Amino acid sequence: MKQTVPFSITRIPADFDRWADVLALIMQAFASMDGVIDPPSSAHLLTVDTLRDKARREAGFVALNDGSIVGCVFALEREDDFYVGKLAVAPDWQGQGIGRQLMRAVECLALDRGKAALELQTRIELITNHAAFACLGFHETEQTAHEGYARPTSITMRKTIS
Secondary structure, eight states: OOOOOOOEEEEOOTTOOOHHHHHHHHHHHHGGGTTTSSSOOGGGGOOHHHHHHHHHHSEEEEEEETTEEEEEEEEEEOSSEEEEEEEEEOGGGTTSSHHHHHHHHHHHHHHHTTOOEEEEEEETTOHHHHHHHHHTTOEEEEEEOOTTOSSOOEEEEEEEOO
16 A cells, blocks of 8 residues: 655746746656557647746646655636646555646635636547546546647536535
C-alpha cells in the first residue's frame, strides 16, 4: 500500500519563477499519452514562455511537497464557467489525491467567482481519464474532432457545481 505524503495546493503567484519545473512536470505526466492519442498532445507545444503567458490569462495552481512541484492545473474563466486544462500529476505521485485536490481548488475559485460549472476535454483514447473525471462528478456532454480529423478525438465533460 502506498504511503500518503503530505502536500499543499497553492495558487501560482504573478511573480512565479518556477515555470521550467511546471513544464517538466507536465511533460513527465503527459508522456504516457505519446503514441496513444492522435493527434499528439498540445503539451508538446508548451514552453516556459507559453506557460507564463497562460498564467496571465488563466488561474493556475500547483501541488507542492517539501518545495517540489508534484502537480498542477490551469483554469480559464469564461462567462458561465471555468475551462480546466493541463491537469498534471507526477507519475510517482498519482493515486494520492493530488489531482482531486487540484480540481477542488479550481471548483472553489469558480464558486467564489459565481460560476455554476467546470468544463474540460479529455481524449477519446484515455478511458481511465474518463472514469477519473466521472468519479469527480463530470459527465460527457459531447464528442469533438480536432481539425483535419473525421472521427471524434476528444470528449467534452462538464460538472455542475454549487
